[in-house]
Amino acid sequence: MGSNKEPFEEVEQMEQLRASKGIGNQVEHPVAEPHLNWRVIPVTVAFWLAWCAWQCTFNLLSGILTYVNADIGPDPNYTWAVIVINIGIAVIWPIAGELRSPPGKVLLQRVDLIIPLGSLSDTFGRRYFFLIGLSFSLVGSIVACTAQSIPILILGNTILGIGTAMHQMILAGISEIYPNKYRGVAIASVNFVSLPFAGLGPYVAHIIVERLTWRWIYYVAIIIDVVAFVLLAVFYHPPKPHRELSRRQLLKNIDFLGLALFALGLTVFLVGVSWAGSTYSWSSAAVLVPMICGGALLVACGIWEVYGTKNPLFPPFLFKDMRGFTNVILICFVASMPLLSSLTFWPMQIANLYTTDAVKIGLYTLPLTMSTVFGGVLTATIRWWKPTNYYLVGCACLYTVFTGLLSTLGPGDLNKALAYAFLYGSGVGLLEIAIIVIVQFSVSADHLGAVTGILSSMRGISGAVGISIYGSIISTRLAQDLPQRLAGATLPLGLPESSFPLLLQDIFSANVAGIPEIPGITPAIIRAADTARRLSWAEAFKPIYWLGASLGVVAVILSYFTHDITPKMDNQLDLDLKEHEPSHLHNVLPHHHHHNHHHHHQDGKKGEVEQQEIRVHSTV
Structure with missing residues (x-):
């Protein structure tokens, strides 16, 4: 595990150094405003x-x-x-x-x-x-x-x-x-x-x-x-x-394992949440099982991402x-x-x-x-x-x-x-x-x-x-609220108790056209039912x-x-479509890469590259 984590640890150390400097403590070098390509x-x-x-x-x-x-x-x-x-x-x-x-x-x-x-x-x-x-x-x-x-x-x-x-x-x-x-x-x-x-x-x-x-x-x-x-x-x-x-x-x-854990865990968890309160009750197995299993998969994903x-x-x-x-x-x-x-x-x-x-x-x-x-x-x-x-x-x-x-x-x-x-x-x-x-x-x-x-x-x-x-x-x-409120608004106005389930069903399903056909319904009851619904x-x-x-x-x-x-917020340009290279790395990293592989840079050029490299890493 230690050998596998070595590359990650080096970059982590680099990022921690960047973070310790703080974005507000940077020393900025003026950059001329670039000419944008058409x-x-x-x-x-x-x-x-x-x-x-x-x-x-x-x-x-x-x-x-x-x-x-x-x-x-x-x-x-x-x-x-x-x-x-x-x-x-x-x-x-x-x-x-x-x-x-x-x-x-x-x-x-x-x-x-x-x-x-x-x-x-x-x-x-x-x-x-x-x-x-x-x-x-x-x-x-x-x-x-x-x-x-x-x-x-x-x-x-x-x-x-x-x-x-x-x-x-x-x-x-x-x-x-x-x-x-x-x-x-x-x-x-x-x-x-x-x-x-x-x-x-x-x-x-x-x-x-x-x-x-x-x-x-x-x-x-x-x-x-x-x-x-x-x-x-x-x-x-x-x-x-x-x-x-x-x-x-x-x-x-x-x-891919981390991706599978994340995707499966999130999807299963959301299935449980979406079913809760509508299709099934919050305490039902159909809700609790996917929520618990999905949550467990997401926790496993987090542990895998950090340690695995x-x-x-x-x-x-x-x-x-x-x-x-x-x-x-x-x-x-x-x-x-x-x-x-x-x-x-x-x-x-x-x-x-x-x-x-x-x-x-x-x-x-x-x-x-x-x-x-x-x-x-x-x-x-x-x-x-x-x-x-x-x-x-x-x-x-x-x-x-x-x-x-x-x-x-x-x-x-x-x-x-x-x-x-x-x-x-x-x-x-x-x-x-x-x-x-x-x-x-x-x-x-x-x-x-x-x-x-x-x-x-x-x-x-x-x-x-x-x-x-x-x-x-x-x-x-x-x-929870609609049945009680609707009953309190319509039954005292004379709606038959046998008709109440029909009215409740039509309101829940937004079947407005079917409400006037309910036995015992009156215009006053319809108005009261609409107020209760709102x-x-x-x-x-x-x-x-x-x-x-x-x-x-x-x-x-x-x-x-x-x-x-x-x-x-300066004139720095990260990508020049004309040059087809990241402009802020153009004069630094390619030369440094070339130096590492071929070892034939002159000392003067090397010093210039190192100075520009310091600038790049200081302007993070």
């Missing part, structure tokens, strides 16, 4: 389109999932059509996350052996990861748009989820083709161009349902993915990472940087759970408290979705906020306060609901994008893809867990906001204990 434009457009495609399928589908279930269902597991996309992001990213490993430096070459996140991209090149991801998205969209049942839709979205996971590399890919000081703007631009699908998505989705068919969500995604594929295939030719191992050796270095493998999916040395990495990952988990869950449950809350009109549901959802885009775009201003950890605290406070206020909403509070949703979404949008910028600056450039990948993986885990837990909470609370739904949503506000308090505390990244 290829940056079509590549940026391709990144924008690919990001829009996955936002289209995920956000639009989340808002109309109940309509899809009514069309090709019903199926009690219909929420898994969204959950499997999050699982795909969570599981695939640990393998696909690392975009590159820098060439040349002997110790850094061994990162290829230590960090399996980069193994597949080292094997095939990150350009092909984007193209393969788009191919998976195309196949998944084709399967989903032709689905005639919920299980087939889930299958299509499972394939789509693999492609969606690779789409997350866009956040790292677009970051490295622009200077550091514009990184916030670059990432914010990705958020901005997704406005038609992320911001206007719910309204667009309900218009599609009303006038076309939900399948057009996938038709649009297919068109966008094809255009993005062509642009990347023609214009995106980044450098191939230096590789001293064969493809077969690199594939052998991937921690030399190629961990989640490198432990990254998690030892509490301020730069671990705290940011935890903030990501806290923020992503309510955001990704609200995309599914906020339209449901609108429909059950305020209106059943499909177009109005879409309109009333816009304040939430538009504000998340608005908040993400505001992240472009992060370079002018000093220190950035205070900026993050402010974002977390905004999110926390208005998450709590959302729990006070009732059936007559439409205006307050729209205002609170906008401010809540702004806080979440600010927080979500800001942590991506901060975590990328908190590590060396050669780990840019790795940390972005783990961040996106955590986002996927959080979203999948959030949708399952929130769905179970709502179902459980509704099953009040029960309002009560059912409160606990999810209490949970979100509690997590928000944790996010506020963690945000304070993060790095100030202001010193890193």
